[in-house]
Amino acid sequence: MEVDPKEQLDLAKERVIDTIAHNMNLYGITDSVGRLFGLLFFSNSPMTLDEMKDELGMSKTSMSTSVRNLMDLKMVDKVWKKGVRKDLYQAEEDWYQTFIDLFTIKWRPAISMNVSSIEKSMKELKILVKREDIDADIREEAQQLIEKLYSCLAYYRWLSKLVDSFESHEIFEFIPRYDEKQ
Template sequence: MHGEKRLEQARERVIDAISQNMHLYGVTESVGRLYGALYFQEDPMTLDEMKVELGMSKTSMSTSVRNLVDLKMVGKVWRKGVRKDLYQAEPDWYQTFIDFFTIKWRAGVSINVSAMEKSLNELQSLINDEHVEEHIKDQARMDIEKLTSALEYYDWINRLVDSFESKDIFNFIPKKR
């Protein structure tokens, strides 16, 4: 087997694994493949170059790149004399993990906390309503306890995310042993 073919095979194995792994976290396999392909590129690529490399349509490629930029896994790169946008994979996997998960966690926490706080207000209003039956108020009190506990969990998640963003997490779990 020629060296170039072996190199391509070794890279393809990793690209497949990356795309499958990202799929587990709600990112399409094609977006994962694009990130994997960009990761192995020495130089930044234009959308046209990526289109040729991966055989995706320009629209699909543009959407995939935008998705990766939003997740901070790919960034725009400026190069003198080049008019088209150039893109490059974030090479630091620690930073990629931090950006990817903190974006996802913050969004999930925000949605759930907002719903829970709204429900807590409604439940408290129910308890304060003199026309509501006592057994309904008892159930509302139990729900308030459950939601209060859940909000403590989300506060913990937010503090965990803060530790990733501040890099304090590496004081507890160093990058290298």
């Protein structure tokens, strides 16, 4: 029995959309927001909130929130089309840039927060190590912790440089983009 070509086309798109939605959890993005990105990615033209709502069966409020989340992550852009009064949205089609934006948006604040916490703790521990009026074991443990925190700082400085290499696209000098059409 031959499969209907339209059905086969829809099945192929749906399979990829499901996988995108599932894997968005890696970036702290819900399945429904991932499905929306997949829908917009496979859409041949920008879509309105109403069109997205009808396609995915979500409320307009939920759809609006999801689109806003994707825009904050630079995965979706609002576009203008002559003669259309409603807002239109389309997915960023450059997956390399989408990953870069996602990665840097998520990692910059995490790096900053961790470095700040480590530096504050190191300052307190250094004061503790200098105190003569506390147990030598506590001073020794504080000194060992300082050494561990230096390693952590080195890691976050490396991670910051990695994020920089993504933002500057220098990463592509070491790991070039692929063109799968070859």
